[in-house]
Amino acid sequence: MIYTPKEYLEDRLQNPQRSQLNTIQSIVLYLFLIVNTFQYSIWGIFEPIYGYLRVLSIILVILLALTIPIKRVLYTIKANQFTRWFCILLGVFSLLSFSLYAFFNANIDFSTHRDLLLTIITLIIGYNLSLSKGQLARYIYTYIIAASISALSILMRFGIHISSFYFEGVYKNQIGVFLGIFSIISISLLFSQDIKNRQKRNVLLLCSIILLLTIAILRARTSLLFVFAVIVYSIAINKSMKTKNKLFIFACIAVIFIAFSGEIYRIFVANKDVSDLNNISSGRIGRILDGLTFLKNHPLSGSLWQEQYSGGIIHVYILKRYVDYGLLLSIPITILYVYTWCVTLKNILVNKRNFIKALAPLILLFILLVSLNEYSYPFSPLSSIFIVYLLFGNYLSTSTRH
Numbered sequence: 001m002i003y004t005p006k007e008y009l010e011d012r013l014q015n016p017q018r019s020q021l022n023t024i025q026s027i028v029l030y031l032f033l034i035v036n037t038f039q040y041s042i043w044g045i046f047e048p049i050y051g052y053l054r055v056l057s058i059i060l061v062i063l064l065a066l067t068i069p070i071k072r073v074l075y076t077i078k079a080n081q082f083t084r085w086f087c088i089l090l091g092v093f094s095l096l097s098f099s100l101y102a103f104f105n106a107n108i109d110f111s112t113h114r115d116l117l118l119t120i121i122t123l124i125i126g127y128n129l130s131l132s133k134g135q136l137a138r139y140i141y142t143y144i145i146a147a148s149i150s151a152l153s154i155l156m157r158f159g160i161h162i163s164s165f166y167f168e169g170v171y172k173n174q175i176g177v178f179l180g181i182f183s184i185i186s187i188s189l190l191f192s193q194d195i196k197n198r199q200k201r202n203v204l205l206l207c208s209i210i211l212l213l214t215i216a217i218l219r220a221r222t223s224l225l226f227v228f229a230v231i232v233y234s235i236a237i238n239k240s241m242k243t244k245n246k247l248f249i250f251a252c253i254a255v256i257f258i259a260f261s262g263e264i265y266r267i268f269v270a271n272k273d274v275s276d277l278n279n280i281s282s283g284r285i286g287r288i289l290d291g292l293t294f295l296k297n298h299p300l301s302g303s304l305w306q307e308q309y310s311g312g313i314i315h316v317y318i319l320k321r322y323v324d325y326g327l328l329l330s331i332p333i334t335i336l337y338v339y340t341w342c343v344t345l346k347n348i349l350v351n352k353r354n355f356i357k358a359l360a361p362l363i364l365l366f367i368l369l370v371s372l373n374e375y376s377y378p379f380s381p382l383s384s385i386f387i388v389y390l391l392f393g394n395y396l397s398t399s400t401r402h
Helices: 005-014 018-039 049-066 070-079 081-104 111-127 133-158 172-191 198-218 221-237 243-259 261-269 284-297 317-329 331-350 359-370 382-401
Strands: none
Touching (some): 018 049, 018 133, 049 111, 049 382, 070 081, 070 111, 081 111, 081 317, 081 382, 111 317, 133 172, 133 198, 133 382, 172 198, 172 221, 172 359, 172 382, 198 221, 221 261, 221 331, 221 359, 243 261
16 A cells, blocks of 8 residues: 555654654764765775775665655655656666566676666655754765865875876776765855855855865866856856856856966866877767767667677766667666756756755756766766765655645
8 A cells, every 4th residue: 555645744744653763764874974975085985995885885775775664665656756757767677678688688787777776765765864854954064074074085195286197096086976966065055045154154165165176186077077067057047146146156266267277277188188089088089989880880789689899988878878788778768867857957947046955956967967978877876976866855755745
């Protein structure tokens, strides 16, 4: 039996076990925070520790999922259109994949299925959080500070200068996205009118500077570019901010770009041949062309049978799925990917007057933009994107109830 909306609300608000669930969820959430921020500190970003912490993160998310009664899970899927279509499309994709694997001996990479499953689990967790609004706000604030401490540890190791060498053995792109998510959260809270406490605003300003500086030092170019794109976009469309304040912020950004133009140039092209776009893109353009050539010869089946794609990793999420699964099996993923874009942009535009309400869609927009230049985002790795889908699930819950 699935809850009615009234029964669901009564269960969340009046269930005698609510306090106990709240305590358990809080403990596991803060354990995840500790593990997650340690993973992206200087002590956790190298193998094998990085890999161990990723596995531990998945275990903690499963523990969080076990705190949610099955009736609530079913209600979440039924009540919200995004979670419902996510489950339907994941189900179709999984059924087709297992059928091709079992009956037609197809070469299926099941990592995509795992990543999508963990994403919908995190969404459902966010939708059913037992934390109050104040508790969630404190959790986010604590997370920002912890992420900034992780970033500071990296700065202390590598120094505050733009290096011309590539950071070998460091997952700098994943670190960049993780820090980019929290820089957007921190800056959005800084711009909102909801936080009046001067001390908190100063802390958020300091955290924003540390997070952005670390992304720049690591030369995580995709993250740095799209952090600024999302922030500028969110300010430009926001209806609650006065035009003169917007112009002042844009002027400050322009001054920063001019003053640090040399450093910005080194971040994006140091140790690169500026006459060669493929070299500037770290070989990404060449791999995209290789992938398109492979698809031209195997459009429907991709790498499912016979010839396997043997080129380098294609750093475009949807193109990599076409190469792995072919155009036919990729139809459910394509629909889900496009649908996620549409839902995200719609909810940003709906909340143009409030930075806080637009926060979850904004950080989801960030990882969607990253997916245009990375192969795992927007649906993995879990350790990097957990907070995005946790907050977006919570946002969907609030929107559905209203």
